[in-house]
Amino acid sequence: MTKEQFIEGMSNWSSHLVLLWDALEATKGDVVELGMGDGSTPKLHEYCKSKGRKLFSYENNLQWYKKYEYLRTPDHSIEYTQDWLEPVQKHRNQIGVLFSDEAPGHIRKYNIAIFAQNAQAIVAHD
Numbered sequence: 277m278t279k280e281q282f283i284e285g286m287s288n289w290s291s292h293l294v295l296l297w298d299a300l301e302a303t304k305g306d307v308v309e310l311g312m313g314d315g316s317t318p319k320l321h322e323y324c325k326s327k328g329r330k331l332f333s334y335e336n337n338l339q340w341y342k343k344y345e346y347l348r349t350p351d352h353s354i355e356y357t358q359d360w361l362e363p364v365q366k367h368r369n370q371i372g373v374l375f376s377d378e379a380p381g382h383i384r385k386y387n388i389a390i391f392a393q394n395a396q397a398i399v400a401h402d
Contacts (some may be wrong), residue, residue, distance in 0.1 A: 277326040290315025299397035304373035377401035
């Protein structure tokens with residue numbers, strides 16, 4: 277996947293794609309996505325697939341979870357959670373990138389602070 281392909285279709289809602297691309301290219305290892313969406317999940321799925329990286333996507337909104345369930349593969353874990361501490365507990369080891377877009381938005385600062393200990397790069401939406 278090229279940068280042009282990754283940022284194709286970028287809008288005001290997905291302006292984070294440029295920073296996300298840079299973070300992905302500068303790191304190695306697993307990618308963790310907290311909060312799924314149109315501007316990240318399909319792009320992360322294709323990127324990780326093309327680079328042989330594992331992707332872990334988490335969502336607490338059942339509609340968004342169901343929308344992207346079809347992307348689940350052995351290398352792309354998609355999980356519904358009602359507790360954002362679950363992914364934090366599962367990813368205590370080094371990861372490449374954390375993409376933080378979970379709702380409610382005020383929880384992001386806490387998860388980012390925790391992941392700062394083991395993520396090579398963090399990109400936060402909004």
